[in-house]
Structures are given as structure tokens and as C-alpha cells.
Amino acid sequence: MPSATPRAGLHPSSSVSSLTSVGRGGDTYAAMKSVGGYEQPQSETRYSVMSHQSSVESRVTAAQKKKAKKKRHPITANLSGTRYEVVREICERSGFSITRDEDPNGYLLWNDSFVSTDRISEMKPFQRMNHFPGMGEICRKDCLARNLAKMAKEHAEDYSFVPKTWILPSEYSALQNYAKDLKKKKKPKTFIVKPANGAMGNGISLYKNPEKIPANEHMIVQEYLDKPFLIDGYKCDLRIYVLVTSCDPLRIFLFHDGLLRMSTEKYIQPTDGNIEHLYMHLTNYSVNKHSDNYDKSDSVDTGSKRTLKFLNDYLRRNDYDVPYLWKSITDVIIKTMIVAEPHVLHAYRMCRPGQAPGGDSVCFEILGFDIMLDRKLKPWLLEINRSPSFGTDEQLDYDIKSGVLEDTLRLLNVKASDKRRNLAAQKAESQRRLFQQPTRKAHETLDINEIEKKKLSVERKKEELKDLLSRIRKDAAREDFENRNSGRFRRIFPPNDKFQQEKYATLLSNAFTTFLSGRATSLQKEIARTYNNRLREEDVLDMLAQCEADERDGKSIPTKQRGPVPLSSMPSSRAQMRDEHDHDEDESSDMDGNISEETESRVSSAHHSSRSRPPSAYTNGTASRPTSGRPTSAHQSTSRSLVGLRTGGQRSRSLTRPMSSRNRLIQNGILSSEVDDALIISREREEELTRRTVLSLNEMRIKFPGKTDEEAEWLLDKIHENWKFHKPRIASYWLVKLDSIKRRKVIDIVRSNVRAVLQRTWRCPEVDSLRLYRIINRVFNRLMWSHGQGLWNCFTNSGNAWETIFSKSSESITSVEMNCCRRIVQLCRDCLLIVYQFASDAKGVPQHPPQTESMESPRSRNLSGSQSDKKPQTWTPTQSVSQRISRLYHTRMETIPQTNH
Secondary structure, three states: OOOOOOOOOOOOOOOHHHHHHHHOOOOHHHHHHOOOOOOOOOHHHHHHHHHHHHHHHHHHHHHHHHHHHHHHOOOEEEEEEOOOHHHHHHHHHOOOEEOOOOOOOOOEEEEOOOOOHHHHHOOOOOOEEOOOOOOHHHHOHHHHHHHHHHHHHHOOOOOOOOOOEEEEOOOHHHHHHHHHHHHHHOOOOOEEEEEOOOOOOOOOEEEOOHHHOOOOOOEEEEEOOOOEOEEOOEEEEEEEEEEEEEEOOEEEEEEEEEEEEEOOOOOOOOOOOOOOOHHHHOOOHHHHOOOOOOOOOOOOOOOOEEEHHHHHHHHHHOOOOHHHHHHHHHHHHHHHHHHHHHHHHHHHHHHOOOOOOOOOOOEOEEEEEEEEEEOOOOEEEEEEEOOOOOOOOOHHHHHHHHHHHHHHHHHHOOOOHHHHHHHHHHHHHHHHHHHOOOOOOOHHHHOOOHHHHHHHHHHHHHHHHHHHHHHHHHHHHHHHHHHHHOOOEEEEEOOOOHHHHHHHHHHHHHHHHHHOHHHHHHHHHHHHHHHOOOOOHHHHHHHHHHHHHHHHOHHHOOOOOOOOOOHHHOOOOOHHHHHHOHHHHHHOOOOOOOOOHHHHHHHHHHHHOOOOOOOOOOOOOOOOOOOOOOOOOOOOOHHHHHHHOOOOOOOOOOOOOOOOHHHHHHHOOOOOHHHHHHHHHHHHHHHHHHHHHHHHHHOOEEOOOOOOHHHHHHHHHHHHHOHHHHHHHHHHHHHHHOOHHHHHHHHHHHHHHHHHHHHHHHOOOOOOOOHHHHHHHHHHHHHOHHHHHHHHHHHOOOHHHHHHHHHOOOOOOOHHHHHHHHHHHHHHHHHHHHHHHHHHHHOOOOOOOOOOOOOOOHHHHOOOHHHHOOOOOOOOOOOOHHHHHOOOEEOOOOOOOOOOO
């Protein structure tokens, strides 16, 4: 503010600062009169002073109002339900305003004990509660034992991390029978008895004789781990902190540090003389803190309570595998939470019925996992605490628990704008429900024609894709925020490893089947969409663009025909574009010329032979396999499709994206001739690389481990000669015995090698952006359709049914690209047969004994001399099945000539 200057009617000694100070008071005239040397001002002078003073007052009032508005809307936390001072301290440090009374409208609601489901149902979407409904299914000792036992029946190897447990009084007789068997075998064991809903070590006792255990008490009995891992001779267990931020979808975080709790008497295996020494056999802090030997140390390396960082350093010094230990502990935590997920998700959705799947969770939970290590360093789950103690009796308690709370509040991402944003979302949702079009009922859709049905299906698919796109973007934003703000937490579920994610998703699906059998079907589909979604944002955008293109062309959609649509009905290129490139067809080489008569005759003979096998080479001028004696699909429309497809050098637009405005300009002849020439050259090069790809694919063979190519060809011949015998066995092996993961691995044998061929031929390390790879990828997806039914259909009379994925599309592909797809289908068929034969031989029951004198088949005679002279690759009996399967695929490629640009 500028300094005061003398004015008419004011003494020079007066200043604006004095005016400002009195301007904040009451009577302006009286204040001005109190200034020394005041004279009666003129009318205009009085007006200037009053206007300046009023402007200052208005600015001060606006600033005060803005400041008061900020104070009226803080981020409040209701901590009336907790007794821990560290919770209050960390909340204040994180920017929360602690309410004095119990405020039901606070942003954060914290309780040390479980809250009722009614209270969770009444919560607003911007609020957060530190407990999930239904979490008692793993936090009560009896419920944990019951649920883990159910999962162990289906997955015994995956759920072997809990000691053998009995729930009394219902399983008292089973306990006694087990004790009698041990007595007969002279293998005495110790049993530990715990209250079913106990905590803090209360009511725990040990028994050498299980007959003395009370029969009518509600408790659990476990086998005592009598060979634990010891540190300095003392028994110990691990308190591990786990954060669950959401159950829909499930997201689990593991804190990088924790507590190592030790007993206060050196451990001796339980006997009748020391079985009552609880300070020796129990590691609970609530029990050992009353011992005279309890050591409360200020260091993290000494005392009766230490940190998990100390444990890691101790194990490294003694040459233990620390990463493997924590991998095992992480696996135990995830599998335990998978058991809880069906109960928690069901209870949560019952409390929050209007919330959309994948939305922001109003609940979170910090769990304390108690894990004990045995002498072999195997982790054993003891119990789970849903309200772990946040007492800070020692400095290391404060350091660890304050870090858990601080990083938890950061991950929750509670903002003051959540309330306003939530109200706006509720308003938008209400308007959407109010103005949305009523859905057609089943009987109303009977009277509409095929075009309107097509439009309805396209609209329905668009809505599903939009929801999927929204969920993918939200998951990506959430993951990005978690990666930046996780602090000392590490997300362990969903894992980054896709193989592990598929494994846990399978367990999760089985858990829903076990615990929620009535709703398992719908929830399993949701699990597949959430945890096994392979679509990226770009893929969904492509599918949406395709739907919009189909919707624009909806009026010209013909009536749907019965059965697969022949390829001859695919849209052809424009006549003017074909005229421009007629000279390219004339100048092409023999390899790039028309489809050979030999290939068409082979396809024609395949149509008339029900037992013939489709040729392995679909390119022009290449030697193909004889087709006699092989079952094949009937290619009724193949020869017609070869005529109807484009033969020029034009490059089709993307299979999934609509035609851009630039492409429209090209077809309308608006672009300059120079641009047209450049595009023609680019299309010619792409056609050339596609032909080379087909040649390379025709050089590829499926390799049988330990056998030559001739022997592998002979095995395939024998399978097709005895097709009636092998058909039901192959169908049972592919469709029943193999699960989805193993079926995909069979297809991936071909997929990975096809990627390698494309990378070498196109000289492009990232082939995902290539048009040809997108076409091939659609074929692979079709073969995996309906749990592998797509590939099995290739062995039946409807073997060309996969081609309808192109005939039903508004896009068109060239004949060379179709030949490439047919070759890939043939490779996948051969790969399945080889894997089937290999699995049969691995069981020790070879179905075709080798005949060295008559090994040569008609097809093997056509192979080159270099192939026949190649020595067979041997394998040792010590190799595992997975090691031998990894060598199933063999690729032989000729040197690719350099392309002149």
C-alpha cells in the first residue's frame, strides 16, 4: 500500500495506516476527529476519504468471509470410539479436524470395536469407516478354522498353512478319535486350547492329554507347533500389519515393517513339568509383559519386543532366504483374504445396495496377522486381529504404528471436495434415471425386424463397453495414485505378476462357489471381468469405434442368414482403387501372383473328402502337404472367397477403427498425386511383408521332443488315420481335462512364435500396432472362444466357422492375410495333437510304437534333404513334463532378404 501523502483537510502527520486502523472500527467521523490537526474537510475531500475507507472495509470483510468459509468446512474425524492417543495425533497431523462430540457426519469414523451393519448402511459415500462388515469370518478363531477347512477340502496344498484344528463342542468326538490314533502309533502330541472369541492371550492353555480338555466349552483346539523357529533360544511370532482399502474390487497392502514378539523364558519342548509355563510357550505381549524377565529395551535389536527389520537382518546373517520367506508370508495373507472375500463382499453389498461395483469404498480395515515360523522357516497362520492394539508402551511401538496410521490415511485420499462431488454425482444419477429410455421387454422385441434387433444389440454392447472403459480408466487412475502414495505399504493384491493374478483369480472364483453357491455364477463372471480382464483402454476404444461404425451402417444391414456367412459376401474394395493398382498385379512375381491352381484344387479336394486334412501351406507356389487320410473342416466357401477378396495392393483400414476423414479424402481423389504415390508404395511394401510372413509361417513345424520332424509327421498321420479312435479322447483332453490356463498355454506356443516371426519379418520389436497382428490376434481369441470350443470346431465339419469373425465385420481383409490366418489355425491344430500325443506318452502308454522301417510317410518324402539329414533331438528321463513341453515348438526360417526402401 502506498505511503500517505498530505491532502486537503488532513494534517501532514496523519497517515493512511491510521485511517485503515480506524476504518475497522465503528464511527468513521469520530475516528478522523481524533487524528491530530484535523480540520473541517471540504465536501469532495470528505468523499474521497470515505470512499477509500469503504473500499478497505469491503476488502477486509471479503477476506474475513473467505477465511470463515474455509473454517466452516474442515475435514472432520470422529474419534470418539477409540482410546488410542496415537490415532488422534496422526489424524491431526494429517489435516483432520477432531470433533468434540460423536459426529455422525464426519469424514472419518474410527472405532476400536466392530460397528453394526446399520451404521455402515447409513454412511454417506464421502465417509470412511475403519471396519468392513463380514470380516469376523476370519477374525473369530472358530470362523477362521471353519472357513479354511472348507477351502482345504478343495485345495489341500494351497491351504496347508494352518495347524490341524477342531472346533468344540461339535468336533469333540473327532478330536478324541484322532488322539486315540496317535496313542496307538505312539506319537504323543501337545494341544493348545483357545477361546473361540478370545483375545490378548486370555484363556489359553496347553494339554498333553486331550481327554482332559472340557467337552462343553466353546473353544478351538489346535496341534501345538513344538518345533518353532528360535531367536537366542526364545520362541517368537510376527505381528504383520495388512491394510484392506476395498473389497469391491479386493485391494490388499502389506506394511514393510512390524513387530517381533518374543517369549520371556527360553523354550523347551512341552512336557508334563513345563506345560503350564505360559511365559515359555506363549508369545503374546499381553501375557509376557507381566513377567519379571520382560525386557523393555530402547533398541530395536534387543529386548522382548523387536522389529521385523531386525528379523530380516538376523536371517540374512544366518544365510536364510529372506525374499522367499516374505513371498510365502504374502501368499498366506492373500489366500486368507480370498477366503474372507465372499463373506465381506456379500455383507458389504447388502449394506450398500445402491453402490456400483468398483466404486469408492466407504470401509477400510487394518488387520494384524499373527504368524509363527517353524524350524524350517515355514509360516503358520495363528490368528487375525481386526482391531490390533495401537498402544505405544515403547518407542518402537510408536514408530511402527504411527507409520501404519499415517500411510493408511494417505492411501484413503480423503478430501474436502468429496462431499460436494458426491452430491453432484447423486444429482447426475437421479437425472439419468429420470430421463433414460425404458428398456424393451422380451415380448416387445418379438415384433421388431432384424435391423432394429441389430441396433438394439449394438446399443447394448456400446453401454457395456462404456462401463468397461470407465472401470479401466478408474482402475488405472487408482493404481497410479496408490503407486505414488503407498509410502511404506506395498500392494500385494492384485499382484503385478499376471500368472499369479490368474492363479489367485481361480482361487477366488472357487471360494465364491464354495461359500456363495447360489450367487456363484454371476459373481464368477464379475471376477473374470475384474481380475482377468486382458483388454486395454485402446482395445475398448477400438471396439467402441467399431460399434459406432456398425450403428451408422445399421440401416443397410441385411437380414441375418442361417449358419455362417460365406466369405464371398465380404465388402470388396472400390472399383476406382482397383483400377489404380492393376499394374501392380501384372508386375508381381510368381510368388506374389494369383492363387495357384494347385492350391485351389487342394481346397476343392478337401471339400469332397470328409477325412482329408487341410494343407499346411496356403501360399502360392509353395509345396503343401498331401491331404489324404486327414480329417478336416469342409471349406465350402474357400474357393469362392479367394475370388471375392481384393487382389490389389490396397491396404485395408483397421479392423476395429472407423474410416478416418483422411482415408475418405484418399478414396474421393482429393489428395494430391504425390501423396497417392507415397501411399501406394507403403501399401505395396505392406503386401510384400505380409507375403513373406505367410512364407515364414509355412516353414514352421511343430516339434515333438525327442523325435525328428519325419517322426512327428508320421505321428500326425497315424492320428488322422485312426481319427474315430482318437476323436473322443482328444475332445476329453482338450475340453475337459485342461483348464483355461493350460489351454491358453497350448495356444501361446503358437502365438509366441508367430510374434517372433512378425518381429523378424517386419523388423518391428512392438508388433501390437501392426494391422496383421491385430487380425491374427482375433483368430487366436476365436480359437479360445467358449473354453476352447473354437479350436475344437476346426476339427469338425464346421471347421471354417472361425472365418465368420471377418465375414460378419464391415471390414475386409486380403487373400494373403486370410491365408496367413488359415496357416495359424493349422499350426494350432497340429500343436494340440502333438501335446495330446506327448501327454499320452508321458503317462507311459504310447499309442503308436515307433516303426523304424516304415517310418517315412508320404508327406515326409516331400521334405528337403537338409531336414531329413537332421539328427533327432534327444531328451533325458530326468526332465519334467513342463520342461519338455517348453520345447514343443520348433521354427525353421530361411534367411529373409533385405528390403530396399
